[in-house]
Amino acid sequence: MRLLKIHIKKYKQLNDFTINFKSIERSVGKDPFRFLIGRNGVGKTSLLEAMGLIFTCIMQDETPGFYFEMMYSIELDGVTVKIEVQPNGDILQLSQRGIPGNAHEIDTESRLQVHVVDSTGMKTRLDLRKRPFSEWKEYHPRRIIGYASGPTNIFEDVLLHSPEESIKSDIYDARHGSPAEQDYDLQMLEIEHSLINLHRLYDDASYLYIDGETSKYVLLCLSAAIPSLYSEKEPKLDKRYIALREKLFDMIGGVKPIGVTFVVDEEKLKEYIESHQVPPRFQLLVKWMSTQRELPKDQAICHVWNISRDKTNTSNAIFNQSIKKERVAFFSISGHQNDEYRCQGFGFDINPFDLLTMLLVAKREGFLLDAHLMFKHKGLEQLIHEDALSDGEYLWVGRLGLVLLSRANGNGDVLFLFDEPDVHLNESWNEQFVEMLHQLSENDKGKTKDEFIIATHSTLLLTDADPDQLYLLERSRIEPTHVAPMSISTFAANRAEISKRIFGVDSPIGQYSMRLLKEKFNSEDKRELVDLMKKVGPGYYRFRIHTQIEKLEQSKDNEEGGKENITSDEED
Structure with a gap:
């Protein structure tokens, strides 16, 4: 799947917000990695939440509680079709335009209005009265997967609790909140349809939320199962998956599951x-x-x-x-x-991603x-379990392992919503994050069919981002959150320039060290500057201190040379 456009009327910081997603064909890597960047509080997490709310609701024939317009594409049998979705408002729209509406021709019952645009550009509205959108599975993302690091995110509510509560509310309304004269058969049909959606929500596990606690289930499933590839004669293990799994495990000390x-x-x-x-x-x-x-x-x-x-x-x-x-x-x-x-x-035959969804649903x-995983590190005999791993190791395997599990589970069309995946990772892993994302998400044909929306502050991740993959969110006191034009390309750029031009960082070093250095830069005490230079790391500011020391030495030499000349003249 590919996201094309989202408009949100009002959700948290997002007010009349529109984002148009660029074609990945223009990017260097041509992979569907969309990076949401900007300062804290501009609405990056809110946008991820809104995306999750929209999809989880429309896939259950619901609306998210705010007006939206969304367009995305799905590939069906090698042909790309576009899906346009918004809340249903035919009567209101027609009356505002002065056009009388025919109640027999206009769908006033469905909550959604869905159009499908085929490869020739022909636009057709789905009749959701005959077949609700929840049953048009071919037009849905196969899965919505959220992973968040911050304490204020509500991904768990968005992806798990919100759809459940919304469906239960519909069942209650159908039973108790409808007018007494409502047709009984229609009432029972609505309840039956809501129950089907509720069971589907429980059983299909189309929406997954992974956090620090449930990351261990990703680790466990990576260790306990391998996807099988079926040849004409007999099934065989996926060698590519095995190699990528081993690469992930080697980065956390060489895990050997027991x-x-x-x-x-x-x-x-x-x-x-x-x-x-x-x-x-x-x-x-x-x-x-x-x-x-x-x-x-x-x-x-x-x-x-x-x-x-x-x-x-x-x-x-x-x-x-x-x-x-x-x-x-x-x-x-x-x-x-x-x-x-x-x-x-x-x-x-058990697929590792199916194993993961089974465990998460059962939990x-x-x-x-x-659940626990017992393992050894390669070359060591000590038996340990997953609690021995650090937070960073857990989250590294949890995030990227999730991508590998999804790759082994079908033909793509998974929407990943990653909120600051760089948090808790050391710089070495952040340096490899985007490269590993490419390797783990590519299918056998070298293409990535999933969609990744990644909110980040990491300048290191951004050096791997093509300009067409970046969406800079800004807002001010007089202007709401909007997508602003980029002033620079971050691809292979200097990280100090990225920090300055995008995040408004005035200095490449911290304010505390900068204040102390400024106090010493004009010092006339050579010994003090020499002691300071021993503490300062390599870079511009060490060079600047060294230059100041040389100036003092040169000045002293000149003074001593001048005195010698004066003495000589007096003697003459």
């Missing part, structure tokens, strides 16, 4: 088994966790152990304690030859209570 542990709610497990009503998304997990003994290696499920335990949960009240029954299972990981390690007990439903 096994994974799942902890589930035993009462819910028992309920699922007895009722035979297991949610489709985690049927496999229920199957794995319901086996209480180790099975032979040639069978589909091989536990090293699977036990039940009672665990005490203590609330804030000192005397309020409860016993929670948990089922714990350990699955070993084998196949380390040629780095083809995976959990044999999960079966050959959201309260069935999966915890």
Whole structure:
């Protein structure tokens, strides 16, 4: 998919805001990486949230609560079509233009107005009364994935809670809030449709939000499964995926996975088994966790152990304690030859991204209570688990590993919303971030079919950004947030110039060190300047101190030379 245009009437800092996305064909890399840049508070995160709200709502036949217009493209069977979506307002629009509307011809019931523009430019409006937009799956992004670093983001609400609450509200309105004379069949149809959307929301996991806590599930799924490629004779493992996975793991010390542990709610497990009503998304997990003994290696499920335990949960009240029954299972990981390690007990056909969505849905439903990965670092024998990794290692694997998992899960059309992915990463990793993004997102034909919207302040990331991939957001007291023209190209540019021209940085060093240096620059004390130069790192300001020392030495030599000449003249 490719985003083409978004207009937002009013959402947080965004007021009558429009962004037109440029064609990637003009960029150097021709990859769909869109960088939102600008100072704090201009609305970069708000724009990411608004995008998530719009898509999660329209895919459930809802509106986000603010007026919008959006245009994006989808490739169907090698042909690109454009989708235009906005809230439905035919009657209002026609009355404002003085055109009488025919109620039989105009859709006044649907919340959305959707047009499809084919490759010839012919524009057709979808009849959402016959088939709601939630059922036009071919015109949807296959998935919306959000990853945020800041404490004020609401991605979890946008991608998970907001769609659920909106659908539940529709069900309530249909049951209790509608007029008594409403047609009963129509009322039941609306409720049925809302329930279908609700089940789809739970089961399809079309919207995923990953944060620091759930990053470990990305690490676990990378370690426990490999996508298979089906040839004419038999399935085989994806060698490209294996090589990229190993490259990621080598950057965090060379991870060698040993096994994974799942902890589930035993009462819910028992309920699922007895009722035979297991949610489709985690049927496999229920199957794995319901086996209480180790099975032979040639069978589909091989536990090293699977036990039940009672665990005490203590609330804030000192005397309020409860016993929670948990089922714990350990699955070993084998196949380390040629780095083809995976959990044999999960079966050959399980896709690592499907495994991730299953675990996240099971966690959201309260069935999966915890999960752990046991591993060793290459060349070391100590067995450790994921808590031994640093925040930066966690987030590096979480962000880029998510891209690799998505690449192995289909034909693209995933919308990634990354809010400051450079946070917690060292400069070496930030230097490699965009390059790794290219490698991990490209398919076998060297193309990236997913869409990436990345909000960042990192000048290092921006040196890898083509001018046509950049969108500078600005606002002032008299002008709302808007996309401003770029004054420079950041591609392969000097980072100090990027900081100065885009983020308004006046100095290449911090204000504290600058103040101290200014106090010393005009010093006449050579010893003081020599001591200062020992503390200052390489660069312009060290050179400037060195120059000042040379001037003092030259001045002293001149004075001493002058005195010698005067003495000589007097003697003569």
